[in-house]
Amino acid sequence: MEYYLKILILALIQGAAELLPVSSSAHVIVAERFMGLDPSTPEMVFLLVMLHTGTMFAVIVYFWPRWQGIWRGSLEPGESGYQFLKMVIWATVITGIVGGSLYLIIEKIILRRLFGPEAKLEDLFKNMKLIAASLFLVGVFIILAGLISSKKKMRPLTVWSAVWIGLLQGCCLPFRGFSRSGATISLALLQGIPRPRAEDFSFALAVGVTPAVIGYSVIKLLKEGSTAPILDQMLPGLMGMVFSFLAGLLALKLLSAVLEKGRWHYFGYYCVSAALLMAAGISAGFL
Numbered sequence: 001m002e003y004y005l006k007i008l009i010l011a012l013i014q015g016a017a018e019l020l021p022v023s024s025s026a027h028v029i030v031a032e033r034f035m036g037l038d039p040s041t042p043e044m045v046f047l048l049v050m051l052h053t054g055t056m057f058a059v060i061v062y063f064w065p066r067w068q069g070i071w072r073g074s075l076e077p078g079e080s081g082y083q084f085l086k087m088v089i090w091a092t093v094i095t096g097i098v099g100g101s102l103y104l105i106i107e108k109i110i111l112r113r114l115f116g117p118e119a120k121l122e123d124l125f126k127n128m129k130l131i132a133a134s135l136f137l138v139g140v141f142i143i144l145a146g147l148i149s150s151k152k153k154m155r156p157l158t159v160w161s162a163v164w165i166g167l168l169q170g171c172c173l174p175f176r177g178f179s180r181s182g183a184t185i186s187l188a189l190l191q192g193i194p195r196p197r198a199e200d201f202s203f204a205l206a207v208g209v210t211p212a213v214i215g216y217s218v219i220k221l222l223k224e225g226s227t228a229p230i231l232d233q234m235l236p237g238l239m240g241m242v243f244s245f246l247a248g249l250l251a252l253k254l255l256s257a258v259l260e261k262g263r264w265h266y267f268g269y270y271c272v273s274a275a276l277l278m279a280a281g282i283s284a285g286f287l
Contacts, residue, residue, distance in 0.1 A: 004236060006035050007047065011240035014051040015247025019058065019203075020255055021142055021182025021267045022274065026135045029125055029176060030278065033287055038126070045122060049217045050237035051244040056210040058248030059203050066200055087157055088201065091166030092208035098170025099209075106174055125176055128287045132278040134177030139271025142179075145186030146265025152192040157201060161191050169205060173213070177275075180206065182267065185259075195259045203252075 013031050018024035028048065037044055071081035103121060111119035124130060165184050172180045181202050188198035258266060281287040 004239065006037065007236045007240045008243055009035070010047070011051055011054070011243035012247045014048070014240075015055055015058065015244035016251045018052070018055040018244070019181065019248045019251040021138070021179045021185060022271055023135050023138065023177050023179040023182070024055075025125075025176035026131050026274070026278070029128075029131060030281075030287065033128075045217055047237055047240060049214050050241045052210055052214055054241035054244030055248040056207060056214075057241075058245045058252065059206055062249055062252045063200065063203050067204065070200060084157070084201075084204075087159060087162035088204045088208060090159060091162040091169065091201075091205055094163055094166030095170040095173070095205065095209055096212065098167055099173035100170075102171065102174045121174060124174070128278065128282050130175070131177035132275045132282065134175045135179075135271050135278065136275035138178045138182045139268045139273075139275060142182050142186050142268030142271060143265045144268075145189045146263070146268060149189035149192070149264070150262060152190070154194050155192040157188075157193050157197055161188065161193060162201075164191070165201070166205070169209065173209075179271070180209075181255075182271070185264070189264065195262075195264070196256075199256065199259055 010028055010031055013027050014024050016024075017027040025048075028051070032038070032044060070084050073081060106124075107119070107121040111121065111123065115123070165187050168187050169180055169184050172178045172183050184202040184205060185198045188201060189195065193201070258264065278287060
């Protein structure tokens with residue numbers, strides 16, 4: 001019973017934080033540490049996969065009517081649903097190339113040279129200093145985007161905008177703490193893209209990237225012979241997926257409301273504060 005309560009807590013944290021620009025991974029990893037769970041174990045990796053699946057479905061349910069409107073032509077003058085889809089594909093391809101390359105470079109070259117042939121990218125999930133630094137940096141980026149974008153001249157989404165956003169998203173993937181949605185929406189705002197369109201595009205990219213990340217994690221577990229976690233964690237994982245889905249829907253409503261009111265930088269203040277609290281916890285030996 002205690003274990004299921006822990007999963008419920010993690011699911012609610014993941015569902016809320018994944019779809020807000022505050023880095024779900026940082027929050028989930030800190031919560032796991034406080035509850036005595038190791039985020040790098042196969043069991044926790046698979047559980048996180050299930051929680052990500054729940055939030056992905058929340059994104060699809062929430063944004064589907066908006067994406068349908070985009071496809072039907074309710075865009076800015078000169079834009080079309082086909083162009084929007086093309087830019088999503090472009091950005092997703094760039095993300096895959098950059099993110100995949102970084103995964104290989106960090107795990108196969110850097111980590112294994114430093115720590116030996118058994119080193120894995122998941123080992124970075126335990127590095128609280130790196131997570132705190134990533135959260136701090138994305139917080140500063142969000143603050144700057146929120147303050148500067150209000151002075152920007154609005155312009156439509158372009159292929160070059162999509163390429164830059166895809167590039168930044170690819171750089172976010174290997175680093176826990178550097179919020180994907182926070183980074184991509186912030187870059188879109190800095191390029192003068194209207195707030196609703198920045199949100200639509202960022203989460204369209206999430207639907208393109210999340211299945212690939214989930215598939216990669218599951219394949220990696222299977223290659224390592226870690227089939228037991230998948231079987232043992234299926235029931236608790238499904239429970240976590242449902243609760244992360246529900247929390248995700250509520251988080252998306254909050255995100256849209258904050259964006260529409262022009263208070264995007266508030267999320268940056270939260271990230272910076274959370275990063276400083278993490279740093280204090282690390283110094284005090286709590287994390």
